[in-house]
Amino acid sequence: MSNLKQNRQGAATTPVKSARVIPQWWQSIFYRFFTLPNMTGLLLFAMACIAWNRGLALLYGMVATLLAFILLSVILPWIYLRRLHVAFEQPIPVHAGQMQTIHVQINTQKHKTAYGIQLTPILVSTTAFNHTTKPTQRLNYVAGQARVVFNFTPAQRGSFNLQQVTVACAYPFGLITLQKNMLAVPCPQMVYPRLFNIKHLPPSWLHGAVSLGEQVHRNPQGYDLFVGLRQYRTGDNYRHIDWRATARSGDIALREFEQLEQPRISLVINADSTLNIGQGEINALEHSLSLAASIAKYCVMQGISVNATGAINCQINSIEHLDDFYMLLAQLPTQTQHHYAEYLSHTLGHHNHSGVVISFISQHFLEVTPLTDQHHSQKHWQFVFNDDSYLNPLKTFKRAAITHHHHTVSIPIYANHNIADTINNSN
Structure with a gap:
């Protein structure tokens, strides 16, 4: 009785294979070879064999008709693709994470009509965009001129060139699809660094000094x-x-x-390879440039003068200067030289009682390289990027506390933490 019960339990736990399940390898072979063009060719071959063996005039006529369909499926798309010319319109620069619109102008030769055109722009770097699928637009017909709009979201900063468009056509029967890569005049595409929403700069980082915003928004005094x-x-x-x-x-x-002594923020931009940690969007260098761009925007809106040094040298006193600063950041390459400590020491040496020096550095580089004399009297905000968090972005790290040492404030930055909250939630 116990053996019978065990046999029943074994039979219940054994999975039963359905007779209707088709193996995956057979499905892959079927969908690979049994396509519309292949089936059409196979049908044409069978009809030709029957007509040659039987001598039937009807089959000869069907074979001739089918051959005509195939010939038209090759000739007409080729003619339509030869008529087209494409050109990119200059896109408006956007920040990473914002939707960008690209306009493509299509012209036909002698204002003739082309049918069933499908266009796909060739992006320079697929990793620089959030959407893995390529944006594609289909036009039923083009007569003379047409404009196609593509919307996608760039994920990383950079300066790219839009130059090629893949044009495909399978009109009128859809048996054969012809593709052609069309070259256009190179059109520069500018993607600025991603912006963080900075609401305020923490007063506690000023070591009891007067808030930067208070000096700017007061009424002009006699010494102005x-x-x-x-x-x-x-x-x-x-x-x-x-x-x-x-x-x-x-x-x-x-x-x-x-003013006799205006409030000033000095951003020491770091583009050394020691800060290039992480992949894609989760990268310490990209986050540092986004942080510099966000702080510069906040300061300009508050009327605070900004000076960028290090890998970039410029003054930022207006909205126009801010756009120029964004462009320099977008075009900034990763440098192999390690001169960041010298740039920072030189900037800290120029004391400004109303100013703050902001630097960006990795945790490992801070441990192995003595940056500056710790007895400087300049207010210094040091954003320290944790190497391990950028090498292991899926790992959870506990947020470390912000430390104050003399005139230096060290703000730890982690890949899996919100950078804007680190500044906005600091008292």
Whole structure:
């Protein structure tokens, strides 16, 4: 009785194979060889054999008709593809993570009509974009001119060239699809670094000094030097508008003052290979450039002057300067020289009581390389990128505390933590 019970249990646990299950290798062979062009060729061969063996005129006519269909399936797409010319329109620069729109202009020779055209732009780097599938648009017909719009989201900064488009056509019968890579005039595509939403710079990092924003938004005092009038720009303080000059000229004029010691942020950009840790979007170098761009935007909106040194040297005092700074960051390559410590020491040597020096460095490089004299009197914010978190982005790391040492504030940055929250949630 016990043996019978064991046999029943064994039979219940043994999986039963269904007779309707088709093996995967047979499915792959079927879908690989039994396609529409192959089946059409096989049918043509069978009809030709029957007609030759039997001598039937009807089969000869069917074979001739089928041959005509195949011939038209090759000739017509070839003619339509020869008529086309493509050109890219200059895309508007966007930041990584924002949707970018690319317009492709299609022209036909002598305003003739082409049918069933399918276009796919050839992206320079597939890893630089979020969508793995290539954007494709299909046009039923093109007569003279047409414009095709492609939308995709770049994931990384960079400067690329849009130059090729893959054009395919299978009109009218769909038996044979012809493809052709068409060259166009190279069109530069600029992708700025990703921006983080920085709401404020923590006052506690200033070591008790006056907040940077308070010095900018106060009314002009007697020790401010009036330097002249300039045109109003978005983000300027409306209290500095000269209404009399505005009424005379018709354009909004702004009184510009120069303080004896203006608040200034010095960004020491690091492009050394020691910071190039991680892959794709999760990269310490890319995060440092995004952080520099975000801080620069916040400071410009608050009226704080920004100076970029290190791998990039420029002054950022307006929205126009900010766009130029974004462009320099987008085109910045990874350098193999290790001169970042020298750049940082030189910047810390120029003391500014109202300013802050911001640096970006990896944890390993900080441990093996003595950066600067720790007794400098310049306020220094040091963003330290954790190497292990960028090499193992799926691993969970506990957030370390922000440390203060003399005039230096060390802010640890991890790949799996929100960088914007690290700044916004600091008191």
